[in-house]
Amino acid sequence: MRDWLIWLGTGFALLVLSWALLIAAARLLPPGILRDLAAFVPDCVTTVRRLRKDPRVPRRAKIAIIAAGIWVASPIDLIPEFLPVIGPLDDIIVVALALRYAGRQVPRDVLLAAWPGDPHLMERLLGRPRTLPTTPPPTP
Known part of the structure; x- marks a missing residue:
């Protein structure tokens, strides 16, 4: 024993x-892409925690964000973590998809305020801001 x-x-x-x-x-x-990738998952956990408590975040977005947080914290993965380089890939993809979904539901400034890392990384993840289509003025 x-x-x-x-x-x-x-x-x-x-x-x-x-x-x-x-x-x-x-x-x-x-500083660079490797450092950003190393900090990505901890930054995502912080973002999930902050958005979960924010009253401006709709319930559907909170559910997606919390599900992504549970996925990251779960020891069960599609790709085992011990594999170098590709181990955390499934976590990164799930979190990125959840944040993109939340980006359509939540104002961009709320997401950027919740993100503790480099704001350019979040901007890149979310893509271009959506603009409402403008209709041309009617011709007389």
């Missing part, structure tokens, strides 16, 4: 150490 506990404790310590090393390595990344 004691050997089993030693192995379990060692495995847990190695897991925590690997997380700490990954966080330290992510902080050392130079």
